[in-house]
Amino acid sequence: MFTGIIEAIGEVVDIVEEGSNQHFEISSHLTPELKIDQSVCHNGVCLTVTSLSDETYKVTAIDETLKRSNLSALKKGSKVNLERCMPSHGRFDGHIVQGHVDLTAKCTGIQEEAGSWLFDFSYQTENQEYLTVEKGSITINGVSLTCFDSTFESFRVAIIPYTYEHTNFHQLKTGDAVNLEFDIIGKYISKIIARKKS
Known part of the structure; x- marks a missing residue:
């Protein structure tokens, strides 16, 4: 984990x-x-x-x-x-990440702010099995982040200077593909609700 x-x-x-x-x-x-x-x-x-x-x-x-x-x-x-992987005695500074990529997303925009960056991403999924929630957790290329401006197929994240410099976000360009892992707790809840509906 x-x-x-x-x-x-x-x-x-x-x-x-x-x-x-x-x-x-x-x-x-x-x-x-x-x-x-x-x-x-x-x-x-x-x-x-x-x-x-x-x-x-x-x-x-x-x-x-x-x-x-x-x-x-x-x-x-x-x-x-x-x-x-996280040691059993370590602090949980991010969120639960399994290292199992759900799908890829495309970077659709990069906007430099005063000391930070806003990155926009879009993704496609036929059955809407995966989705982001406002202020929920998302993993992008292995980085634990909080998403906002979420829709069924897009979201935005804010990147602070430390994360920008110490990950490959500083090399990311519009149109590049990134790996997404959605929050495991949200995926379990989604699966449970889907089974109850069927």
């Missing part, structure tokens, strides 16, 4: 395709603290460390993960947001 509080930005140094899978080699200052079989969140996607070297580590994304997330768009040099 994760909290959506990014620990570091990693850099993709190599990508190897094997069948429908992709193996990513990541450079990060967290590498010396990792171990094989450890779960690490990459842009909001939980992946398992499969090998380690002095400065880099490797993870594998299967076809289903590549189709559901923006990992398939990564290239050598791409920056990814990283978070290790």
Whole structure:
């Protein structure tokens, strides 16, 4: 389990395709603290460390993960947001994040304010199974944020300077795809209500 509080930005140094899978080699200052079989969140996607070297580590994304997330768009040099799983004695600074991406969204606008940034996103879902609620939690590329101006298919978030500089939000452009994980509590409630209606 994760909290959506990014620990570091990693850099993709190599990508190897094997069948429908992709193996990513990541450079990060967290590498010396990792171990094989450890779960690490990459842009909001939980992946398992499969090998380690002095400065880099490797993870594998299967076809289903590549189709559901923006990992398939990564290239050598791409920056990814990283978070290790939360220790049992740690503080819950963000919200409950599983590292299971629900779908991708498109950045539709970036507006610089006096010392912060407003990012607009839109997403499409056929059955409205997923939605954002005003002042509710959303995970974007692994970052725990509060959304507002929410509709059935769009929302806005405000990014403070620290988050802007210490995540890959500073590289985000209009039209880019991001990974979304909706609040797990909201998803459970939505599922329960849907079953009662059927």
